[in-house]
Amino acid sequence: MTPRVSPILAILGLLWVVVVTGLAVLKPGAIALSTVTAVLQFSTILALVALGQALVIVCGGAGIDISVGGMVSLAVVLAMLLVKAGLPGVLLPALCLAIGLALGLLNGFLVTRLRLLPLIATLGTFYVYSGAAVALTGGAAQAGVPTYLLPWGRGAVGGLPLPFLTLALPVFVMAGALLHTTSWGRWIYGMGFNERSARLVGIPVDRVRLAAYGASGALAGCAALVSLAWLGGGRPNIGQNLELTSLTAAMLGGIGIFGGRGGVFGVLAAVLLLVTLQTGLLQLNVNTVWQVGIVGTILLIVLLIDNLALIRRTS
Amino acid sequence: MRAFLQRFGEREALLALGCMVSGLVFSILSPYFATPDNLLTVARNSTELLLIGLGMTLLLGIGGIDVSVGSVLGLAAIGIGRLLEAGAPPALAALAGPVAGLALGVVTAFVVIFGRIPAIVATLGLLGLYRAGIFLALGGSWLSGLPVGLTNLLAARIFGLPFSVLVIALAYAGVFVAVRLTPFGAHLLAIGNSEARARLAGIGVRRVQVAAFVLSGGLCGLAASFYVATYRNVEMTIGATLALEALAAVVLGGTAVTGGRISLLGTAFGVILLRLLQNGLLLVGVPSLWQPVVTGLLLLLVLGAEALWGRLPLERLRQSVVGVAQRGAVR
Amino acid sequence: MHTHSKVVLLAAALLAVSSTFALAADKKVAFVPQIIGIPYFDAMEAGGKEAAAKFGVDFIYQGPVDTNPVDQMQIVQNLIDQGVNAVAVSVLDASSIAPVVEAAKAKHVALFTSDSDAPKSGRALYVAQATDEGLGDAIIDEMVKRVGEDAKIGIVSGEATASNLNAWIGFMQARAKAKYPKLKLLEPQFAGGTAQRAAQIATDLMTANPDLKGLIGVASTTCPGVGQAIETAGKIGQVIGTGYCSPNTARAYLKSGSFGYSVLWDPKELGYLTVWAGKQLIDGKEVPATTTPEGMSHPVTYDAKTGVLLLGEPAVFTAQNVDNYKF
Numbered sequence: 010m011t012p013r014v015s016p017i018l019a020i021l022g023l024l025w026v027v028v029v030t031g032l033a034v035l036k037p038g039a040i041a042l043s044t045v046t047a048v049l050q051f052s053t054i055l056a057l058v059a060l061g062q063a064l065v066i067v068c069g070g071a072g073i074d075i076s077v078g079g080m081v082s083l084a085v086v087l088a089m090l091l092v093k094a095g096l097p098g099v100l101l102p103a104l105c106l107a108i109g110l111a112l113g114l115l116n117g118f119l120v121t122r123l124r125l126l127p128l129i130a131t132l133g134t135f136y137v138y139s140g141a142a143v144a145l146t147g148g149a150a151q152a153g154v155p156t157y158l159l160p161w162g163r164g165a166v167g168g169l170p171l172p173f174l175t176l177a178l179p180v181f182v183m184a185g186a187l188l189h190t191t192s193w194g195r196w197i198y199g200m201g202f203n204e205r206s207a208r209l210v211g212i213p214v215d216r217v218r219l220a221a222y223g224a225s226g227a228l229a230g231c232a233a234l235v236s237l238a239w240l241g242g243g244r245p246n247i248g249q250n251l252e253l254t255s256l257t258a259a260m261l262g263g264i265g266i267f268g269g270r271g272g273v274f275g276v277l278a279a280v281l282l283l284v285t286l287q288t289g290l291l292q293l294n295v296n297t298v299w300q301v302g303i304v305g306t307i308l309l310i311v312l313l314i315d316n317l318a319l320i321r322r323t324s
Numbered sequence: 325m326r327a328f329l330q331r332f333g334e335r336e337a338l339l340a341l342g343c344m345v346s347g348l349v350f351s352i353l354s355p356y357f358a359t360p361d362n363l364l365t366v367a368r369n370s371t372e373l374l375l376i377g378l379g380m381t382l383l384l385g386i387g388g389i390d391v392s393v394g395s396v397l398g399l400a401a402i403g404i405g406r407l408l409e410a411g412a413p414p415a416l417a418a419l420a421g422p423v424a425g426l427a428l429g430v431v432t433a434f435v436v437i438f439g440r441i442p443a444i445v446a447t448l449g450l451l452g453l454y455r456a457g458i459f460l461a462l463g464g465s466w467l468s469g470l471p472v473g474l475t476n477l478l479a480a481r482i483f484g485l486p487f488s489v490l491v492i493a494l495a496y497a498g499v500f501v502a503v504r505l506t507p508f509g510a511h512l513l514a515i516g517n518s519e520a521r522a523r524l525a526g527i528g529v530r531r532v533q534v535a536a537f538v539l540s541g542g543l544c545g546l547a548a549s550f551y552v553a554t555y556r557n558v559e560m561t562i563g564a565t566l567a568l569e570a571l572a573a574v575v576l577g578g579t580a581v582t583g584g585r586i587s588l589l590g591t592a593f594g595v596i597l598l599r600l601l602q603n604g605l606l607l608v609g610v611p612s613l614w615q616p617v618v619t620g621l622l623l624l625l626v627l628g629a630e631a632l633w634g635r636l637p638l639e640r641l642r643q644s645v646v647g648v649a650q651r652g653a654v655r
Numbered sequence: 656m657h658t659h660s661k662v663v664l665l666a667a668a669l670l671a672v673s674s675t676f677a678l679a680a681d682k683k684v685a686f687v688p689q690i691i692g693i694p695y696f697d698a699m700e701a702g703g704k705e706a707a708a709k710f711g712v713d714f715i716y717q718g719p720v721d722t723n724p725v726d727q728m729q730i731v732q733n734l735i736d737q738g739v740n741a742v743a744v745s746v747l748d749a750s751s752i753a754p755v756v757e758a759a760k761a762k763h764v765a766l767f768t769s770d771s772d773a774p775k776s777g778r779a780l781y782v783a784q785a786t787d788e789g790l791g792d793a794i795i796d797e798m799v800k801r802v803g804e805d806a807k808i809g810i811v812s813g814e815a816t817a818s819n820l821n822a823w824i825g826f827m828q829a830r831a832k833a834k835y836p837k838l839k840l841l842e843p844q845f846a847g848g849t850a851q852r853a854a855q856i857a858t859d860l861m862t863a864n865p866d867l868k869g870l871i872g873v874a875s876t877t878c879p880g881v882g883q884a885i886e887t888a889g890k891i892g893q894v895i896g897t898g899y900c901s902p903n904t905a906r907a908y909l910k911s912g913s914f915g916y917s918v919l920w921d922p923k924e925l926g927y928l929t930v931w932a933g934k935q936l937i938d939g940k941e942v943p944a945t946t947t948p949e950g951m952s953h954p955v956t957y958d959a960k961t962g963v964l965l966l967g968e969p970a971v972f973t974a975q976n977v978d979n980y981k982f
Contacts, residue, residue, distance in 0.1 A: 136620025144613040148815025242750030291733035298459040305452020464697040469907020557879040561848040
């Protein structure tokens with residue numbers, strides 16, 4: 010039932026060292042505290058969303074959440090519209106979280122109760138959530154984020170951005186603890202690895218899965234909050250492309266697409282690697298087109314290496 | 325064979341009904357909907373998605389998927405466009421599409437099957453690579469206002485039917501024959517149901533998988549020829565929305581994403597219903613911004629309704645009587 | 656002790672030399688477009704390069720591959736971190752660049768906007784191709800010249816979230832309301848980034864409104880779709896297509912007659928002016944109210960109160976004059 014150890018963390022670490030060394034050699038000035046701040050700031054939203062994506066996938070049953078970006082966008086829009094409609098601004102964080110959770114639970118309901126395949130159910134909600142976010146606002150950005158949020162969203166302590174330090178990092182630690190020390194964690198890996206035997210030994214598979222989709226939604230809500238506090242405005246398409254980038258990060262982080270395999274810190278490492286790579290290429294003024302291609306190539310190569318290692322171990 | 329016939333009457337009938345009902349509603353609400361010109365427009369708008377959806381149906385059938393189809397279309401379209409710009413004969417340019425598509429299909433097949441990477445992840449990686457390829461091949465400018473040679477060639481009518489309709493009919497008929505009258509179909513579904521069991525049964529699993537990916541690539545390339553002929557324009561965001569649209573249409577048509585169950589007719593109806601709704605809603609005055617919402621709701625309603633329907637005791641009773649034989653035949 | 660202070664002195668001297676050396680190196684001006692890989696911004700890049708060579712600065716052109724504001728901000732942030740002296744941004748979303756404006760201030764980098772503005776963000780100045788109002792007015796006025804006042808006009812835009820496109824649409828509607836009460840502008844439709852969707856929507860608009868007289872493609876990505884749709888529908892002459900797109904993009908459609916005209920400025924000149932403005936900001940020079948930057952053929956105006964540096968009036972391209980332009 011314990012997760013199989015994969016060489017993914019080592020591979021990612023090695024790649025990260027390569028990227029940083031390359032940057033240090035080519036552009037020594039880029040190795041600075043401000044670069045660390047920038048990398049972490051731009052990692053936060055992706056990290057939160059990718060964690061939700063990872064949890065859903067680890068739970069197995071062909072789990073996947075295409076709607077993550079849509080949930081972020083819709084949570085941003087709905088929360089801002091509610092505040093504009095007269096709800097006190099103090100509630101904004103709670104609103105983001107609650108709306109995200111509700112949207113995620115709807116996904117979970119479609120998957121566990123209606124037994125729709127996750128890819129299809131969340132493809133449907135992806136269209137509905139992201140479409141509604143743009144249609145409800147006519148595409149206009151929603152200004153008027155309460156000012157008390159901005160110092161948190163834009164602040165940093167010792168070079169570490171506050172949203173990363175006080176939200177993303179704790180959430181990852183909690184998720185790691187949940188997966189590795191509690192019975193819920195054992196259930197999740199168990200059902201992800203083999204759902205039938207998990208049901209036979211009495212694991213409440215559907216309830217755990219519903220919770221995973223809910224968690225993915227709540228994390229999208231957190232990402233929505235971070236974007237609001239950071240940008241100072243609600244953008245109806247803020248979650249654009251997150252479905253594919255979060256999936257990339259989760260896969261790169263060693264999450265097995267069939268469930269039951271991988272850990273959350275691999276995901277965090279993958280997110281940091283991706284954003285560090287982007288930052289490095291930007292610092293060197295490499296055309297952004299190459300980023301897209303390089304990320305695709307790294308994904309393929311890391312999975313190939315991982316596959317070879319697995320095959321060698323199992324044979 | 326029997327399974328196919330029995331399958332019809334469920335999802336396909338529902339979608340055909342959906343097309344008819346929405347067509348009826350739109351023609352009541354808008355005098356401009358039920359005109360030959362407009363219906364032809366819907367048909368023309370469906371061309372690329374019909375071809376790409378056909379390939380996607382086969383891929384889902386073996387339990388695969390390809391999220392890079394839009395970029396494959398894009399790369400093939402660039403090749404076609406460059407040939408046209410260079411003054412190549414339109415027939416050569418038209419053929420270059422499928423050829424480029426087949427070649428890219430081989431690449432996809434190689435990465436997925438011989439790299440042993442799950443299709444959704446492998447094609448996600450390839451999507452990044454292909455996107456970068458499109459940017460580089462276009463190099464910042466677009467191909468726009470391409471020569472009309474290809475447009476005229478593919479606008480030809482044969483027996484009064486637009487050439488595209490004929491090609492699509494041929495493609496569907498060809499795949500239909502391959503799936504129904506040759507072992508390819510049975511093997512395809514067997515792999516989709518269980519790759520391990522198919523291998524034990526002595527099926528050349530890899531050969532069938534490669535065939536599906538290469539065929540899908542070729543269909544994307546064919547779609548690219550029609551795309552360039554219709555729009556005479558290749559921009560760098562080309563095809564960005566096609567993969568998810570194709571997936572939605574195919575699933576709407578009753579093909580299972582887990583493999584083992586496909587419906588070609590369902591895919592065709594799914595594509596047409598999607599395009600019909602996009603067209604009709606605009607004609608009756610629903611802002612285009614709501615269209616993704618409608619697409620999503622349609623997907624959830626059709627599949628959700630089926631799920632609920634399947635759980636009614638009445639249905640269970642019917643299935644216990646009829647369904648046993650039916651399931652047996654499909655599996 | 657003695658040797659130690661000598662070493663310190665030497666180090667200090669070295670540092671001073673190296674930093675003066677750094678100062679002597681070329682100043683860097685960067686431009687961040689809304690998206691890379693489209694002809695319009697490519698032309699701006701070419702103009703920027705030309706100006707950089709003329710004024711002895713380094714020019715960096717770096718932009719996102721999707722119209723994604725967070726990706727754009729990440730690029731701006733990294734340009735600031737790597738120590739460029741001035742950054743111009745064609746803003747995707749006026750409300751969301753506040754964080755990088757603060758970062759630029761902290762590092763004494765001159766952050767200004769070009770092509771698309773964020774008026775209340777605290778940017779140093781805005782290099783405008785034309786006023787948003789002027790653009791909205793021009794396209795409507797030219798349309799009325801061709802189809803008359805009593806006409807129905809459709810609008811096909813790109814992303815619904817692009818603040819500059821929405822501003823233009825707003826001014827089109829205002830112009831129609833104020834000056835041409837009989838002109839009927841349909842609700843704008845949004846096609847996203849692909850020519851295919853633009854063509855679909857344009858076709859559907861023509862079907863739904865058989866009395867449609869004109870179609871305006873607001874985003875340059877929608878122009879080919881609109882032009883192609885009019886050709887395919889066989890409505891050349893019945894429906895006048897137009898849009899904000901460059902002569903190169905519109906040429907085929909202007910020649911075929913599906914486009915009556917196209918409204919744009921010279922993006923290369925705009926890129927040139929952008930880098931010139933960056934150089935002024937780095938040098939700490941006031942921009943005079945009217946001036947002709949070296950290498951430009953006509954004067955530009957600057958409004959110190961709003962911080963808008965205006966390139967000039969938008970140009971109108973037609974089948975007759977389009978071949979005089981190569982951008």
